[in-house]
Amino acid sequence: MLRLPRFKYLRPKTAREAAHMATELGPRAMFVAGGTDLFPKLKRRQFEVEALISLDFLSREVRPGAQTTELGAGVTLSAAAADGHLGSHFQGYAEAAGLVSSPPLRNAGTIGGNLCVDTRCNYYDMTYEWRKAIGFCLKKDGAICLVAPSSPRCWAVSSSDTGPMAMALEGIVTLAGVDGERELPVAALYRDDGIDYLAKQPNEVVTGLRLPETEGVHSAYVKLRRRGSIDFPIAGAAVALQLEGDTVRSCRIVLSAVASHPLEARAADEFLTGRSPDEETVRAAAEIAAKHAKPLDNADLTHFWRKRMVRVVVEQAIELAATRTRGPRVKLLGQ
Amino acid sequence: MTSPRNEYAVIGKPFPKPDAVSKVTGSAVYADDMLPARTLHCRILRSPHPHARILSIDTSAARRMPGVRAVITGADLPIKFGILPVTQDERALEHEKVRYVGDPIAAVAAVDEEIAAAACDAVAVEYEVLEPVMSIDEALAEAKDERIQDYGGPNNIHKLVALEFGDVDAGFEKADHIREDVFFFQGNTHLPMEQHSAIATFVDGRVTLWSSTQVVHYVHRALAKVLELPMNRIRVIGAAHGGGFGGKTDPFAHEIIVSKLAMLTGRPVKCTLTREEVFYAHRGRHPVLMWVRGGVTKDGRITAMHFKTALDGGAYGSYGVASTFYTGALQTVTYDIPAYRFEGCRVFTNKPPCGPKRGHGTPQPRFALELHLEKIALDLGMDPVDLKQRNFVKPMTRTVNWLRVTSCGLDECTDRVMTASGYRSREKRPGRGLGFAISSYLSGAGTAIYWNDMPHSEVQIKVDRGGVTAYCGAMDIGQGSDSVLAAVVAEELGLQPRDIRLVTADTDTTPIDLGSYSSRVTFMAGNAALQAARKMRDMLVEAVAAKTGRAAAEVTVGAGRIGDLTFEEASILGEARFGTLTSAGSYKPPKIAGPYKGSGVGPSPAYSYSACVVDLDADARTGIVHVNKVWIAHDVGRAINPLLVEGQIEGSIYMGLGEALMEEQAFRKGLHKWPSMLEYKSPTIMDMPEVETFIVETDDPEGPYGAKEAGQGPLLPVIPAVSSAVFDALGVWIDEVPLTPEKIIEALRRKEKGEPPRFGPVRFPSIPYPDCIKVEPPPRELDHASAASI
């Protein structure tokens, strides 16, 4: 069986201590929370480290508040999916957490980990022997991107389900470094690069997520994947919608798995704002949102089809968010 | 059920499997669970190139690593082996040439797996890279560098077959309508939950191997050949089995390697493949390109059929010659085709070798045949079910290619699923469709893989102070073959299945059985057990009759008693009268193969039949298919254990749906595109619809208690039924498996543009088939008296 490489396992008591360790060890160490993303990649030798810095100290609490709801980064995905407050105030977020991978994995995987989940590519998420056979890729051990060999960059795909939703909900992450804590909008956590996909410092620990409580905002997350479980998204739409009567007062649409970062659809947001979300308008908004999605041939099914499907998931997510106030859920794709 | 009144005490009752408790408590010992003291761990270095000559292998650095106990290469195991006598083309380790990414080159035994893996990485291999051949078309063309194998040909063709039964041209002349279609069935793999695993010891000059195999006997033969040891110095034991589906039917490199390493080191050596390596071991479903030409009269009777296949075999022979014949053999077993021509071709490509997967070589042509007939029905304006039904074969007949059909429940199977699904009265609405298909499968191949006149299955029974033990080489791979043995012996001896101890799949202690493949165990081991058990019963009855002064015919057997005595008392009388109480039974299929070369593939002592209706929603916007329900009726002859028969049918439906909708052994840049359980899509519980199963019993004249197979046949109709249902829903034909959403969308786009509303291959390549061997068809009627042989 595939086994983990040798490493030391460090157990700091606080985020600051963890940040100090990370500073000292630099690229020789990585943080581990649930380990559900990290361990497979260590087994496939996609990461090579000498030490793991355990984030077991992270809070596992969901704390509702008047202004914001705070989630400890150690809250597991299954806890987030089942949390009553999240389920009523941030439906899309609980939904996204509940759609990550599979039930046993969600019991270990954390919301902090899912925010930071490594970008994916089916030339990269392979064993050492496979990658060696094909000649390694830019993201690990190689010189070129095997999906787009003429491109100077890596096109691995952002594959977080909760990240786009947290962005649409205008969430804010708390980062702890050696000098203390700072806050960053989730939108600023990501960079459009398959390799350096996170904008946080490598020694900073994501310790929490704050979701602002906004009256009248309804959210939804629609995930496209081949099977009813286990799979990463091959397209996804996170929508946070605020209606005033039958008019959209504000809207945030963020796409997952169509770029190296969660892709904001600002033009679609603007288009929808001030309009009534009838079928035709939603269709047009989805069309606009899908325009910038650029799936490549490095995930399941063909990228042509995935590109086509972006419109569909966006439409469904908008409709779902819009109907959340008035009742029955529409049938989700791939569910 | 239409069965006669069930007068049996055990047969037909839903007993749990004999190993059920060990499986649910985690106490069943699978090969990888074994860890004897001082076990060394083996890892295998595999080729990173799809096609290359090996110039040199330097193992010196690996040998020097602390903890490494042995490193071997092909020079240590140069003798070739293979499952079929005609294609002995594999080496356990290849030192001259590699033919696919994953071909084994060197193996290390070390004190732990981590060291073994590192030592593999330290083996330096120099290659001369050759142009890979990755498709049927490329294989048919002249090789750019050199051919993959040094036999077969021309080019990279492995095998060509051409047979004609009856006058096909005349048959087409009689037709009012002729149609041609091309289909493609993509390859897929077994994906058993358990990775292959084997562990060997070498004690007192004898090799003992425990393996996750479907056939201990074939592993035994291959070990003897490659290790150059007499068979009596090798013992192969089937460990608890974590799933086969045909994927553990060949002898494998790792089984030979651990045996050799145990011989060299004197220590137990274990090798468990990683999941990725399981994708390279493969032997799965061949990708098959198919062309079919059918002629029918205006009332839908088939007058002639011409069927051409091209199989992408991967790099080695495996079962490929048989697979090639199977792509043309069973079309005639469901439909009465009066004149039939079959041309088959298997090519070598630089991919993991294909072989037998559930349905072996027949799901692909079944997909093509069922859809072809649907299209013909559409052309004629006929209901496809009516058209098919008009052409159903009849019981007790011979097919044009000399296959002997005895019991056949096609009509009843069809009626069952038609009624239950409401197919004929279905509400037509866009996006929802129902599809119907039928199929048939062997109850064991009528001829052995290597020519011999010996029985295909043997069972011994020992009765000792009331304890009954049955011995048989059959391997229970989870399907419940042990349960069949226990049920048959218990029925005959008037006991309960739990009273029967079983010793199975051990070449030292059990008599031969040719293994768990080709759906043969219930029929063949069941008949052998029946014979052995009846002999034992006769002895016990005779002893009791003698003691009690009755005629043997008056001594009843049942409910734990023989006559007025308990079974234990009877066994003591029997032992006193006859000495050690043992009996043996064996089974050899009747000689029913037709009088032509190649007739060995296709004959079976009995054929199972299935009919299936699939109900699904297909979304025109996304191409996403959601299967709502599946109805299936399966003619199993008689269900020895209906619980396990249902399990086999439901599992077949599942696997068929996976193949129809998502499973795909795909390659890119010479490599397997997704050798993992995440990316090779296997349906989860969320993707599985409810299944309604009907067991149809036709009481086969030669099956044990009338039983036939259940493990493979029910998979076959599922795949074409899905495609037919998609047509019913959206009006587009998807002539290619798997039916992924993108293919449906593309077909809909073509339909919208006024192009032919289909997705699938457009042409069948030109293949240099030889002239057909012309075979005179047999007399069609078969009376009961002559059923046993032709």
Add this chain to the structure above:
Amino acid sequence: MDRDVDRQLVALEVNGERTELFLPVHKTLLEVVREDMQLTGTKHGCELGECGTCTVLIDGKPELSCLLVPLQVEGRAITTIEGMAKGSVLHPLQHAFAEVGAAQCGYCSPGILLVAKSLLESNGTPSRDEIREALAGNLCRCTGYSKILDAVELAADQIRRSSPLAGEVAHRAGGAAEPA
């Protein structure tokens, strides 16, 4: 390979028994239970968290033992399939799985049984869809899941009927299951 192995003394509570083991910290819980504790009932199918076969319960909740290292589960209650029966008395789920034929090759059964146990402890009357949701991470290639669903329903029913024994009904191990 070129680094030293970091070994630590780890106290694990498995199936109610506390054991101290001196373990490489990079060895997964899967490897530890199988190789160091001889609890080989826990199987592995993919090694990468993709199939659910190696599922064990951590404080009663299913987690994948191939993606855990022992230091992560120190002080937590670990349950493997060996901890499901009470001595030789099968858990109702084990009994039901045996009785209805929910285990064919049986390789995925330990993981599935533990997930089902966790489910029934939090929801004694699950619907078929709730059972599906719970088992969505456990692949099975033999059964088509049909008999697994039947078995979980049957066990839930038996547990309900046999309360107040709360989760335990007396079943003889070793083939107690006779057809009705």
